[in-house]
Amino acid sequence: MAVTEDKKYVVxxxxxxxxxxxxxxxxxxxxLHQSVIRSDIYGDDADAFISALADAVALxxxxxxxxxxxRGVGVGAxxxxxxxxxxxxxxxxxxxxxxxxxxxxxxSERLGGLPVSLTNDANAAAVGEMTYGVAxxxxxxxxxxxxxGVGSGIVIDGKVVYGSDGxxxxxxxxxxxxxxxxxxxCGRAGCLEAYCSAIGVARTAREWLDMSNEPSLLRDLDKIxxxxxxxxxxxxxxxxxxxxxxxxxxxxRSLADFIxxxxxxxxxxxxxxxxxxxxxxxxxxxxxxxxxxKLWRGKVKLLFSSLKExxxxxLGASALAWDL
Amino acid sequence: MAVTEDKKYVVxxxxxxxxxxxxxxxxxxxxLHQSVIRSDIYGDDADAFISALADAVALxxxxxxxxxxxRGVGVGAxxxxxxxxxxxxxxxxxxxxxxxxxxxxxxSERLGGLPVSLTNDANAAAVGEMTYGVAxxxxxxxxxxxxxGVGSGIVIDGKVVYGSDGxxxxxxxxxxxxxxxxxxxCGRAGCLEAYCSAIGVARTAREWLDMSNEPSLLRDLDKIxxxxxxxxxxxxxxxxxxxxxxxxxxxxRSLADFIxxxxxxxxxxxxxxxxxxxxxxxxxxxxxxxxxxKLWRGKVKLLFSSLKExxxxxLGASALAWDL
Numbered sequence: 001m002a003v004t005e006d007k008k009y010v011v012x013x014x015x016x017x018x019x020x021x022x023x024x025x026x027x028x029x030x031x032l033h034q035s036v037i038r039s040d041i042y043g044d045d046a047d048a049f050i051s052a053l054a055d056a057v058a059l060x061x062x063x064x065x066x067x068x069x070x071r072g073v074g075v076g077a078x079x080x081x082x083x084x085x086x087x088x089x090x091x092x093x094x095x096x097x098x099x100x101x102x103x104x105x106x107x108s109e110r111l112g113g114l115p116v117s118l119t120n121d122a123n124a125a126a127v128g129e130m131t132y133g134v135a136x137x138x139x140x141x142x143x144x145x146x147x148x149g150v151g152s153g154i155v156i157d158g159k160v161v162y163g164s165d166g167x168x169x170x171x172x173x174x175x176x177x178x179x180x181x182x183x184x185x186c187g188r189a190g191c192l193e194a195y196c197s198a199i200g201v202a203r204t205a206r207e208w209l210d211m212s213n214e215p216s217l218l219r220d221l222d223k224i225x226x227x228x229x230x231x232x233x234x235x236x237x238x239x240x241x242x243x244x245x246x247x248x249x250x251x252x253r254s255l256a257d258f259i260x261x262x263x264x265x266x267x268x269x270x271x272x273x274x275x276x277x278x279x280x281x282x283x284x285x286x287x288x289x290x291x292x293x294k295l296w297r298g299k300v301k302l303l304f305s306s307l308k309e310x311x312x313x314x315l316g317a318s319a320l321a322w323d324l
Numbered sequence: 325m326a327v328t329e330d331k332k333y334v335v336x337x338x339x340x341x342x343x344x345x346x347x348x349x350x351x352x353x354x355x356l357h358q359s360v361i362r363s364d365i366y367g368d369d370a371d372a373f374i375s376a377l378a379d380a381v382a383l384x385x386x387x388x389x390x391x392x393x394x395r396g397v398g399v400g401a402x403x404x405x406x407x408x409x410x411x412x413x414x415x416x417x418x419x420x421x422x423x424x425x426x427x428x429x430x431x432s433e434r435l436g437g438l439p440v441s442l443t444n445d446a447n448a449a450a451v452g453e454m455t456y457g458v459a460x461x462x463x464x465x466x467x468x469x470x471x472x473g474v475g476s477g478i479v480i481d482g483k484v485v486y487g488s489d490g491x492x493x494x495x496x497x498x499x500x501x502x503x504x505x506x507x508x509x510c511g512r513a514g515c516l517e518a519y520c521s522a523i524g525v526a527r528t529a530r531e532w533l534d535m536s537n538e539p540s541l542l543r544d545l546d547k548i549x550x551x552x553x554x555x556x557x558x559x560x561x562x563x564x565x566x567x568x569x570x571x572x573x574x575x576x577r578s579l580a581d582f583i584x585x586x587x588x589x590x591x592x593x594x595x596x597x598x599x600x601x602x603x604x605x606x607x608x609x610x611x612x613x614x615x616x617x618k619l620w621r622g623k624v625k626l627l628f629s630s631l632k633e634x635x636x637x638x639l640g641a642s643a644l645a646w647d648l
Contacts, residue, residue: 140488154585156487161480163587164464165623168480173617174581179503186617257498261478261585263487293497293510299489 007071009064011057012318014121015039015077017092022056023314024064027322029132031311033064039093046095050103054110072115074320076124076313077103083166085118091185115324121145121313123160123169125270125305126153128316134268134303141266142258144171144251146273149185150193150200156262172197176254196251198226198273205229205243214239230276244279251280252287259292259300266301270312277304331395333388335381336642338445339363339401341416346380347638348388351646353456355635357388363417370419374427378434396439398644400448400637401427407490409442415509439648445469445637446493447484449594449629450477452640458592458627465590466582468495468575470597473509474517474524480586496521500578520575522550522597529553529567538563554600568603575604576611583616583624590625594636601628 023034042049079090085104108116126143129135145151150172154161172193181190216239217232232240347358366373403414409428450467453459469475474496478485496517505514540563541556556564
């Protein structure tokens with residue numbers, strides 16, 4: 001994080017399926033100015049989207065009054081590859097769903113050569129957590145992002161693990177349930193993501209409602225979201241509380257295996273579902289400690305991201321740019 | 325691997341439960357001289373064993389005519405910790421079964437201050453494979469040792485992963501079978517080691533013989549070892565061949581999850597059971613590719629260690645000493 005000359009600011013960009021967020025960030029992790037653009041109105045025209053994004057980045061830097069003082073741009077994007085700077089075959093990004101787009105190169109060109117670093121969204125979150133969040137100063141931890149899907153960013157010896165091809169850390173697609181596992185979006189069965197994502201939680205609730213006549217606050221709802229399950233649990237709904245117990249147990253068992261891989265100091269949970277901490281923390285921790293080798297029992301911390309929700313994704317992406 | 329002055333040799337020590345092997349190794353990985361001492365005649369007296377080992381190391385250096393030319397000693401030992409240089413709570417080493425022994429420090433003192441580096445046996449094997457074997461030049465691979473137990477050494481960005489405490493890479497104790505899993509020596513159920521070790525293979529054969537009346541060459545044996553299963557398979561024994569299919573399938577499924585963690589270029593199999601390559605390779609590879617995310621299907625190599633069997637453990641341990 002050596003900062004030379006007068007380039008004391010970075011830009012973080014969080015690319016999502018519907019919107020992309022942009023922020024100018026200082027060395028303390030303060031977001032000085034931020035803006036949002038749509039990501040879903042460009043069809044499959046990657047060039048049009050990236051041009052619009054470059055304009056928005058330039059405007060954001062101008063609005064923060066930091067022209068000429070920005071060191072680089074860090075981007076977190078689904079399926080983003082740190083090594084190649086490409087975004088490819090990302091089902092939720094129409095302009096990169098069926099091809100691989102040299103995103104970092106294109107964005108840099110449209111910003112007059114400003115350096116651009118890119119990684120996937122979960123790795124960006126891990127970098128953000130290590131730079132500004134609960135993992136500050138930690139050298140070995142695993143970030144699990146519990147959102148629509150389950151992502152992960154693995155940090156070993158202070159560095160994000162990218163592996164031989166830049167795609168390491170697909171822990172959401174390790175197999176959590178081998179016996180009659182649920183079908184996952186990736187086409188296989190039993191993936192962690194099929195159980196411990198927001199969609200997985202809603203699916204568990206729906207399955208359990210269909211399987212019994214147990215009264216539940218969720219029965220009246222047409223479509224159940226993980227937020228509904230959380231609200232119902234807060235209102236004492238027994239079935240909803242058990243859904244979190246079940247989700248937490250599956251997650252905790254998988255975390256035990258992850259610990260055996262890299263012996264992290266902590267696991268950090270991040271993303272929408274991590275906000276259900278009051279219902280998830282105990283079952284996750286219990287299952288993790290029950291299933292891990294004795295050596296690590298009670299020793300690995302379970303942390304919940306403390307980054308301000310609206311800034312988290314931007315901060316994570318921006319942290320990448322300090323190394324540019 | 326920068327070698328200064330005239331210290332052009334290293335010593336490798338492979339500490340086992342019954343015997344410990346010592347070898348003087350040159351920069352090309354040639355074992356110039358080697359010797360063996362018993363490890364199991366010292367009871368719980370760590371001091372006596374380490375003193376005997378130091379004498380044997382000194383003698384071995386003398387016999388190789390390399391006195392004064394040895395850079396350091398690399399040791400691979402069960403439960404060896406790279407960070408602390410300790411060997412502790414290793415069930416198969418009586419002198420370290422119930423306590424933690426400052427092995428590297430004690431051995432160095434008894435060798436007049438010669439530097440000693442220590443790690444566990446599987447990590448030593450990974451270092452050996454990277455320095456002299458099939459993983460030469462690879463930056464990202466996972467070594468799986470299939471012996472009495474199942475060990476692992478994970479290499480990321482050219483470095484062995486030790487994690488926050490030096491104990492990373494216990495992949496033999498990730499859960500391979502969650503549903504009615506077999507009891508493992510670690511006290512938990514369903515560990516990879518309970519199925520894919522030499523003991524696991526023998527156990528599968530025994531279970532299947534007990535469950536059916538199927539004719540098999542193994543029926544006449546009092547006690548079945550994995551070597552017996554291999555010999556029977558070579559003689560066309562259908563049950564024995566299926567034991568390898570089953571073992572390979574479980575291993576391959578677990579390897580798929582490991583790939584999702586660190587995106588290695590290759591998986592390297594090592595140890596006694598890896599010699600059953602002709603029966604294991606196909607089922608392992610099939611299950612690995614069938615169970616891994618599409619992204620990696622058909623892309624990750626499955627390699628079998630090519631290090632000369634008698635030298636492999638010594639070479640692995642010795643390779644550690646080049647960094648001293």
